[in-house]
Amino acid sequence: MGRVGVLLLNLGGPDKLEDVGPFLFNLFSDPEIIRLPFRWLQKPLAWFIASRRTATSQENYKQIGGGSPLRQITEAQGEALKEQLHYLGQEANIYVGMRYWHPYTEEAIALLTQDNIDNLVILPLYPQFSISTSGSSFRLLERLWQEDPKLQRLEYTVIPSWYKEPGYLQAMAELIRQEIDQFPNADQVHVFFSAHGVPKSYVEVAGDPYQQEIEECTALIMQTLNRPNPHTLAYQSRVGPVEWLQPYTEDALKELGAQGVKDLVVVPISFVSEHIETLQEIDIEYREIAEEAGIHNFRRVPAPNTHPVFIRALADLVIDALNKPSFKLSQAAQIKKRVKMYPPESWEWGMTTSAEVWNGRIAMLGFIALIVELITGQGLLHLIGILQ
Ligand SMILES: C=CC1=C(C)c2cc3[nH]c(cc4nc(cc5[nH]c(cc1n2)c(C)c5CCC(=O)O)C(CCC(=O)O)=C4C)c(C)c3C=C
Ligand SMILES: [Fe+2]
Numbered sequence: 001m002g003r004v005g006v007l008l009l010n011l012g013g014p015d016k017l018e019d020v021g022p023f024l025f026n027l028f029s030d031p032e033i034i035r036l037p038f039r040w041l042q043k044p045l046a047w048f049i050a051s052r053r054t055a056t057s058q059e060n061y062k063q064i065g066g067g068s069p070l071r072q073i074t075e076a077q078g079e080a081l082k083e084q085l086h087y088l089g090q091e092a093n094i095y096v097g098m099r100y101w102h103p104y105t106e107e108a109i110a111l112l113t114q115d116n117i118d119n120l121v122i123l124p125l126y127p128q129f130s131i132s133t134s135g136s137s138f139r140l141l142e143r144l145w146q147e148d149p150k151l152q153r154l155e156y157t158v159i160p161s162w163y164k165e166p167g168y169l170q171a172m173a174e175l176i177r178q179e180i181d182q183f184p185n186a187d188q189v190h191v192f193f194s195a196h197g198v199p200k201s202y203v204e205v206a207g208d209p210y211q212q213e214i215e216e217c218t219a220l221i222m223q224t225l226n227r228p229n230p231h232t233l234a235y236q237s238r239v240g241p242v243e244w245l246q247p248y249t250e251d252a253l254k255e256l257g258a259q260g261v262k263d264l265v266v267v268p269i270s271f272v273s274e275h276i277e278t279l280q281e282i283d284i285e286y287r288e289i290a291e292e293a294g295i296h297n298f299r300r301v302p303a304p305n306t307h308p309v310f311i312r313a314l315a316d317l318v319i320d321a322l323n324k325p326s327f328k329l330s331q332a333a334q335i336k337k338r339v340k341m342y343p344p345e346s347w348e349w350g351m352t353t354s355a356e357v358w359n360g361r362i363a364m365l366g367f368i369a370l371i372v373e374l375i376t377g378q379g380l381l382h383l384i385g386i387l388q
C-alpha cells in the first residue's frame with residue numbers, strides 16, 4: 001500500500017487574542033460561510049465584519065483563557081489515532097489541516113507531499129456534513145488538487161461524514177450516561193442536544209444535508225444510550241439577522257424551564273473537541289439562561305476529545321476507508337449537492353486560501369466597502385444579512 005497518511009480536517013481557532021481578528025477575517029472570507037451575490041465583495045465585507053466582531057469575540061476568548069484549545073486537542077487526537085492505528089497493525093502519519101487558522105490545510109498538504117505519502121485518507125473531524133464545514137474544506141482541497149500536479153498522483157479517499165459510526169455513538173452514549181448518572185433521578189433528566197446552527201437557506205435552498213444528519217445522529221445516540229430520558233434537539237451560535245435552523249438553543253431552554261424542567265444535561269453534538277462554543281457559549285451563556293429559566297441543575301456532557309472509544313472509532317473509519325473503493329472529492333461534492341451553492345464556473349474567483357491573513361491591500365478593499373456601506377446607507381450589508 002505504500003506510505004499511508006491521514007489528513008484530519010478541522011475549523012481551527014485563534015491561539016491567542018491577537019489572532020482573533022485575522023482568524024475571523026479568514027472565516028468570513030470563505031464563500032461557504034457568507035454567500036454573496038457579488039464575489040468581489042467577499043474580502044472587503046470579510047474585513048468589515050471581522051473588524052466589527054473582533055472585540056466581542058476577543059471578550060469570549062478571554063473567558064476561556066485567551067485562545068482556542070482546538071489546535072492542542074486536535075493534535076492530541078491525531079497522536080492518539082496514530083497510536084491506535086499502530087495497535088491495529090496500520091502504520092500511518094497523521095496531518096492536521098485547519099480551515100481558518102494554523103496549521104492551515106495548505107501547510108498539512110505541503111508536509112504530506114514532503115513525506116511522500118502514497119495513500120491518503122481525508123477525515124473531517126465533523127461527524128455530520130455541512131456545506132459550511134466539511135464542504136468548505138473539501139472545496140479548498142479540490143482547488144489545491146487542481147493546482148498541484150504532485151497531488152494528482154496521490155491515491156486518496158474521502159470520508160464525507162461518519163455520524164453513524166458505532167464507536168462514535170457508543171462514546172457519546174457513555175459520556176451522556178456518566179453525566180445523567182450524577183443525578184439522583186437519572187431517568188428523568190432532560191437530555192438536551194445542542195448542535196451548531198447554520199442558516200436555514202443552506203438546508204432549504206442549497207440542499208445541505210446537515211439538518212437531516214444531525215436529526216438522525218441524535219436519534220441514533222438516544223437509541224445507543226438506551227435510557228427512557230426525554231430529549232430535545234436545538235441549534236446554537238446563530239450569527240447575523242437571517243433565519244437559522246430552529247429551535248434556537250436559548251428559546252428551547254426557556255421553554256423547558258417554563259415547563260418545569262429542573263435537571264438537564266447539554267450534549268454538544270456537531271463537534272468533537274472542546275472549543276469556544278462549549279466552554280464559553282454553553283458553559284457560561286446558556287447556563288445563565290437556563291438558570292434564569294429555573295433549570296437549576298445544569299450539566300454539560302464533555303466533547304469526545306481523546307476518549308479511547310472515540311479514538312478507536314476514528315481508527316476503524318480509517319481502516320475501513322483504506323479497504324473500500326476510494327471516494328473522491330468531486331463525489332463528496334455531488335452527493336452533497338454543494339454545486340447548487342454557486343455556479344461552478346464562478347466559485348474559484350472568490351475562493352480564499354486560509355493562508356492569507358489581512359494585509360494593507362485587503363484593508364484598502366475594506367475601506368472601499370466602508371464607503372459603499374456609507375453610500376448605500378447600511379442597506380447593502382444588512383441585506384446581505386450577516387452583521388450583528
Ligand atoms: C459543525 C460545526 C460548525 C458549523 C456548522 C459552523 C457554521 C458556521 N459558523 C459560523 C460563524 C462562526 N463560527 C465561529 C467559530 C466556530 N465555529 C465552529 C463550528 C461550526 N461552525 C467552531 C468549532 C468554532 C470555534 C473554534 C474555536 O475557536 O474554538 C466563529 C468565531 C467565534 C465567534 O466569534 O463566535 C464564527 C463567527 C457561520 C456563519 C456558520 C455557517 C454558515
Ligand atoms: Fe462556526
Ligand SMILES: [Fe+2]
Binds near residue numbers: 237277
Ligand atoms: Fe459559531
